[in-house]
Amino acid sequence: MFCNQCGTQVEDGAKFCPNCGAEAAPAVPQQTPVAAAPQQAMGWFKFMIYFGLFAGAVLNLINGIQMLTGSIYGDSAALVYAVFEGLKGLDTIVGIAMIAVAALGVYTRFQLSGYKKNGPKLLTALYAAVLVVDLIYIIGINATLPELLVKNVDMTSMYASMVAAVVMMIVNHIYFKKRADLFVK
Numbered sequence: 001m002f003c004n005q006c007g008t009q010v011e012d013g014a015k016f017c018p019n020c021g022a023e024a025a026p027a028v029p030q031q032t033p034v035a036a037a038p039q040q041a042m043g044w045f046k047f048m049i050y051f052g053l054f055a056g057a058v059l060n061l062i063n064g065i066q067m068l069t070g071s072i073y074g075d076s077a078a079l080v081y082a083v084f085e086g087l088k089g090l091d092t093i094v095g096i097a098m099i100a101v102a103a104l105g106v107y108t109r110f111q112l113s114g115y116k117k118n119g120p121k122l123l124t125a126l127y128a129a130v131l132v133v134d135l136i137y138i139i140g141i142n143a144t145l146p147e148l149l150v151k152n153v154d155m156t157s158m159y160a161s162m163v164a165a166v167v168m169m170i171v172n173h174i175y176f177k178k179r180a181d182l183f184v185k
Contacts, residue, residue: 003017003019003020003022003024004022005017005020005022005182006019006020006022008020010024019042020042020182021042021045021046021049021113021115022115022182023114023115042179044175045112045175045179048109048112048123048172049109049112049113053105053106053108053109053112053126054105054106054109056102056105057102057103057105057106057109058102060098060099060101060102060105060130061098061099061102063095063098064094064095064096064097064098064099064101064102065095065099066095067091067092067094067095067098068091068092068095068096068099069095070088070091072091084144084145086140086143086144087144087145090137090140090141090144093136093140094133094136094137094140097129097132097133097136098133100129101126101129101130101133104122104125104126104129105126107122108122108123108125108126112183114185115182115183115184115185116183116185117183117184117185119176119183120172120173120176120177120180120183123172123176124169124172124173127165127166127168127169127172128165128169130161130165131162131165131166131169134158134161134162134165135162137158138155138158141153141155
């Protein structure tokens, strides 16, 4: 049989097309492939749904738990929170937000892998959420810590995360716009 999405020959009984990942239709033998649009490379898509989104979700979950528990400060958490009282509230808010972003990442992964119409939009929303959480943390640190300490806090990873989120939003928008016809369910 042949894939209804891209026309690639699929083994009888296969659940998904090995080329584009589309869910295989019930076995209906055909003699010739279905006319299909020109095939587009789906390597980035496969990377995102099989690794990228899961890895991002795991990292956000770990970071969120560390923020909620104060373990980001090691054994000094009680001291840090005693000296900088507002930091505990900020870490709690950001920790919960990071766990929510992790859940959104997993949900987005399943929407994309199912070729759901809202999958690409959810991916953009996911990176926008990462950007917002990073901004909240940077603003919160600046509002919570004394200016002298803020100057000594290395925010390089936060700025890098924000730049990466913007780049990913742009790259994925372009990538999925070219493949919009695949996401119709």
